[in-house]
Amino acid sequence: MFRSHYRLERRTIGLVLTIVFVASIGGIFEIAPLFTIHQTVEDAPNMRLYTPLELAGRNIYTREGCYACHSQMIRTLRDEVERYGPYSLAVESKYDHPMLWGSKRTGPDLARVGGKYSDEWHVAHLISPRDVVPESVMPRYAWLLRAVLRTDDLSAHLKAQRAVGVPYTDEMIANAAADAYGQAAPESPLAEGVARRYGEATTLRAFDGNATKLTEMDALVAYLQILGRLTDVATHPVATAE
Structure with missing residues (x-):
């Protein structure tokens, strides 16, 4: 065996061609399933989009590196399903760029953390994690409650998402900043537009407890509260896509 390898x-x-051949085998196994993806990925007709506020929260989640310590994919293992809920489906991440x-x-x-805890719990946990979970090693994010959320670039973020396939409309893009304010201020006139554009089931409330100021805490809590709730396909399965 080693003699053959030494000769090669x-x-x-010959060595280069052998390397290409062996590497292509792995490539075929990775690429081939993509040709049947429409037959293997579930359809989610009730899938809704991230609102501008939730998308801003997702950007903050990414910016702060939360994904380095928290996954968002429940595997089919029994202990994971019993702890976290129904295992994750590919369609649930169809609007996640990047996943x-x-x-x-x-x-x-955190794949199904949405609705599991109250807004107050999330705010308290982010301000001082060990006050809520004594054994936590998570850093504090208290400053998010003081940081005013930047909204002037939200339209650009929605437009970028549309460029990679997320079906945001021109109206959604044009009203991104207003909708971010409206979602966190349910008593304001702007709230009606959020419900009209993103659906009546959209959560409208002051996520950080203060409806007079839009903060990064509002955005991050809004994002955490929608995780696992963009669609109910995991708990109410539908037929696979055709």
Whole structure:
């Protein structure tokens, strides 16, 4: 065996062709499933889009590196399903660019954390994690409650998402900043536009407890509260896409 390998190493062209051949085998196994993806990925007709506020929260989540300690993908293992809920489906991440599945769990998986805790719990946890979970090693994010959320670039973020396939409309893009304010201020006139554009089921409330100021805490909590709730396909399966 080793003699054959040594002889192959002396023949540069043969060695290169062998490497290409072996590498292509792995490539075929990775690429081939993509040709049948429409038959294997579930359809989610009730899938809704991230609102501008939730998308801003997702950007903050990414900016702060939360994905380095928290995954967002529940595997089919029994202990994971019993702890976190129904295993994750590919269609649930169809509007995630980039996806935040992750591979490390210093903290718990967050794929279905939406609605599991109150807004007050999330705010308290982000301000001082050990006041809520004594054994937590998560850093504090208290300053998010003081940081005013930047909204002047939200339209550009929605437009970028549309460029990679997320079906945001021109109206959604044009009203991105107003909708961010409206979602966190349910009593304001702007709230009506959010519900009209993103659906009546959209959560409208002051996520950080203060409706007079739009903060990065509002955005991050809004994002955490929608995780696993963009569609109910995991709990109410539908037929696979055709």
